[in-house]
Amino acid sequence: MDSWAKRNSSIGVGFVIALFAGSASGAATDIGEIAAVKKALASAYPQLVVSDVRPSPLPGLYQVTAQDNVFYVDKTGDYLIGGPLVATRTKTDLTQKVIDDRDAIEFDRLPLDKAIKTTRGNGEHVVAVFADPDCPYCHNLEKELAGLGDVTIYTFLFPLTDLHPDARNKAHAIWCAPDRSAAWHDWMILDQGPPPPGPQCAHDPLDDLQMLGASFKISSTPVIFLENGHRIRGTLPSAQLNAKMVTAHTEKPQAANSGGKAAPKS
Numbered sequence: 318m319d320s321w322a323k324r325n326s327s328i329g330v331g332f333v334i335a336l337f338a339g340s341a342s343g344a345a346t347d348i349g350e351i352a353a354v355k356k357a358l359a360s361a362y363p364q365l366v367v368s369d370v371r372p373s374p375l376p377g378l379y380q381v382t383a384q385d386n387v388f389y390v391d392k393t394g395d396y397l398i399g400g401p402l403v404a405t406r407t408k409t410d411l412t413q414k415v416i417d418d419r420d421a422i423e424f425d426r427l428p429l430d431k432a433i434k435t436t437r438g439n440g441e442h443v444v445a446v447f448a449d450p451d452c453p454y455c456h457n458l459e460k461e462l463a464g465l466g467d468v469t470i471y472t473f474l475f476p477l478t479d480l481h482p483d484a485r486n487k488a489h490a491i492w493c494a495p496d497r498s499a500a501w502h503d504w505m506i507l508d509q510g511p512p513p514p515g516p517q518c519a520h521d522p523l524d525d526l527q528m529l530g531a532s533f534k535i536s537s538t539p540v541i542f543l544e545n546g547h548r549i550r551g552t553l554p555s556a557q558l559n560a561k562m563v564t565a566h567t568e569k570p571q572a573a574n575s576g577g578k579a580a581p582k583s
Contacts, residue, residue, distance in 0.1 A: 347372060350392040354379050357394025374411055375402060385534075387415050421546035422533060424569065429471050431522035433491070435498040438467035442562040445471045445542040447526075447535055450488050450504060451481035455539045457552045459505040464555035468562065472501060474523060475530050475538055485523060487511070493518030544569035 351370045358367055358381070365383050373380040378389045378398070389398040400412030427445055446462070448455040462470060474492060476484030487504065493514035494500035503509040533540075533548075541549040541558075543565035553561070 351379065353392065354381070354390055354394040358383075358390070361394075373402065374404070380415065382415070382419065387412050417547050420534070420548045422542055422548070424542060424544055424546045427471070427473075427542070428522075428525070428529070431525060432471035432473045433497045433501050435470040435472065435501070436468075437465060437470075440469035441467045442559075442566050443469045443471070443544050444558075444562060445473060447473045447475040447530055447533075447538055447540040447542075448505075449475055449477045449481055449484050449538040450491060450501075451484040452477065452538045454552055456505055458539045458541075459502075461552060461555040461558060463502075463506060465559055465562070473526050473529070474521075475526055475535065475540075476523065477538060488523055489518075489521050490514050492521040492523075546570070 354370050355367060358365060367381060367383045369380075369382040371380055372378075373389055375389070378391060381388050381390055387400055389400070389402060390396060402411045403409065404411055424443075424445065429445075432445065442465075444462075446458070448458070462468075474488040476488045478485050487510070490511040490513060491497060491500045491504060494511045500511040504511060537550070539550075539552065541553075543549065543561060545565040545568040547561075547565060549558075549561065
């Protein structure tokens with residue numbers, strides 16, 4: 318190897334070593350600053366349960382996840398900033414994305430046999446909805462869902478009896494109707510109550526769904542889950558919901574990679 322090649326080879330090796338050392342130094346700095354952030358927060362807010370601290374997209378700030386909150390602090394932990402953090406170029410709410418990713422579920426593990434199935438068009442896109450039959454926001458959402466095409470909707474009856482004392486009775490009657498999807502539509506869209514359940518329908522999945530909702534930390538309705546597992550709280554216009562469904566359909570994980578057997582799609 319001539320002297321020029323040797324010299325440039327040495328420069329290349331030196332550059333790689335310096336780059337690696339810089340990366341290692343940066344990682345060490347992050348670890349030290351994260352420890353300082355955790356210590357400062359524990360001192361200032363001893364009741365706060367911090368589950369995660371990591372560098373935020375904004376240089377100089379760390380993203381903190383604590384219980385159901387996401388906020389930002391400087392490297393000393395002395396200054397705290399509440400969200401949302403928005404990327405102005407894309408108009409993306411980065412704080413909400415953190416929450417959505419944190420609250421995502423494995424869609425294929427939902428017990429779809431305990432839901433009311435409604436299919437429109439070819440049913441290509443799939444959503445799951447946790448809804449209370451007496452929730453006015455759920456009624457609004459149902460009107461938006463009625464404007465969607467090529468969708469399969471799985472509705473999980475989730476009465477909030479503390480707010481709506483008669484909601485469980487309605488949910489039971491709808492579940493026991495000969496055509497559950499039609500009964501749900503007639504009540505939510507047309508305000509036509511379901512027929513009284515007969516003695517042959519003594520059981521429903523409502524208790525199981527209450528436990529499932531609690532495991533998903535659902536405390537209000539409606540809640541929508543898209544095929545990629547992401548959660549939407551409340552109501553969206555049908556056009557926005559359709560756009561999210563299309564995106565979720567392309568992003569949905571394969572059942573083989575979901576960590577368990579997929580729930581039946583009955």
